[in-house]
Amino acid sequence: MVYAEKRIYILLITFLCCFFLFTNAWGVKRGAVMRGVDEENCLMCHKYKKMGLYTKEGGERSFYVSEKIYAHSVHAKVPCRGCHTDIVQIPHRPDHKMVDCATSCHMKEPFSNKEFSHADIRDNLVASIHGPKKDEPLEKKKHKPDCKYCHLNPLYHYDEDYHTTSSLKRCRSCHEPKGVERAFEHMMYRVKKRVSRSSQEIVALCTSCHGDKGLMKVFEQTDAPARGYKEYYHGKAVLRGWGEPANCVDCHSAHMVFPKENPKSTVHKANLIQTCGENPSCHPNANQNFVQAAVHVALDEEENKVLVYTAAGFTLLTVSVMAFLFLHIFLDVFRQMLNALSSWRRKL
């Protein structure tokens, strides 16, 4: 008996040691990947966590750059001055320009050999409903999101993905390794490092403005669509942490957002069947009746009377039935208590 017990303990301890060794080795391997580009040694100053200034409004602004996070971000291979182009000397002035994402920066297009830039997608954004329009008042303009409002370039989740590594082997069997590896790594960055936002985070980002009643009033809109989304199946499942149901970007697209009256919009009447059925795991059999489903309707601000009366009918039924049942239960308990009390008195 004693021997068997000892053996179990030895086995258990061995197992735990192996487990910790394995996980530690894994962790060291994960932590070891540091490949930020800092040719001009900007981190000499920016590595200090206390680096920053107090603004005139009394707030604090940090200029600290975490090398570990930056090295794993989508722009890890872009040197600092690739985006902060107006810095020409060190130490530089603190009030340099904001970064413009349409700047031509760090690499060349593989075929045309043009300088790479995010200008095309930026132009799409500017043309969409989210772009600032010329004849708009300043109040509206200042609330329109620019590239950096959504693309914070944070490190979300670093993970070596074996699928992309093995797919790369196939490319290498024909193409010369250096160029294709670089292009592939660049294109697959989001998939490989999973830097894109989760559905929950996308909903939180969009509702940070669209769920704000006061801000929506500036644009003659309401927060009803945002609330309505959270009242329906898609929104509720996403709020519970399931990534598959449609989030805002899945239907409205990220950059080409237009009002639904605009034929360019993904949610225009003519495009809805395609939008709903585009992803084969969504609604590939969508039809004209199906796409009129009220996925955004907050019932308190709805004009479709059928839905409002259905909901009101069920609420009335629930309230009246439960009121009656509670009254019945209460009176029953009341009477039985009186009965018990009187029989107790009789005993005395």
Add this chain to the structure above:
Amino acid sequence: MEADMVSIPLEAPKKEITKPSFREIGDVSSTEEFLKIESFERFNLNERIQHITLFSSFIVCVLTGFPLKFPDVEALNAIFLLTGGAKGARIIHRISAVVMIGDFVYHTYYIWKMIFQGRVRLKDIFLLAPRPRDAVDLFNNFRYFLGLIPERPKFDKFSYIEKFDYWAVYWGMVVMAGSGIILWFPEFFSQYFKIDIIRIAYIAHSDEALLAFLAITCWHMYNVHLNPRCFPMSKVWYTGTLSREEMLEEHPLEFERIIKRIGRKERRLDS
């Protein structure tokens, strides 16, 4: 030596065979025999299994459905941790829904079978249907609660309280199964409706679920668990039988009717 040995009985004393519970009038031949009976069968094994299937699938459906109805309630995340998120909960919800609908269809079939086989008199089937007497019973029961009359109204085999439970589940099953199937295959069903049938089904499914849950946890739980008359639990759901005291207190009219019928049978045999 033999005289010293203590005699040990080899066989344990036989238990007194309990009398089988009363099922049908054919089982007894005289009123005296009937009055000696201690237990009365209310639900047979088949019906008890139907009830167990119904409530277990109901509980699973509630557990997997409500976290999605109330996505803001943090505590309900614990359920989704067990089911593998909303995706796994959806599969479990649909499996238990199919079990529940199967149980419902079988029950309807079972009732009609009983009628056509003549195992139940057509007159007795209407005991389960709502009838004017229920309104009178309800009125009198309220008068009793308020102390206006000294005695509770006498109930037949199914009191209006039990009938409400039964028909609430029946109505709920129709609404929940109908709307649930529409939500399961939204593309297919939307073909045939000009109006937004998916959202209507969604509202119906969600609201009716809340009503069913509240009705079960308040009304049914009170009447079969918390009610001082049967606290902590009415055992009829697994024994299937009522004692004579319970029978006389809860279903006196049924008791009287059986006695009347036996008397009539006796007279017929005598003549």
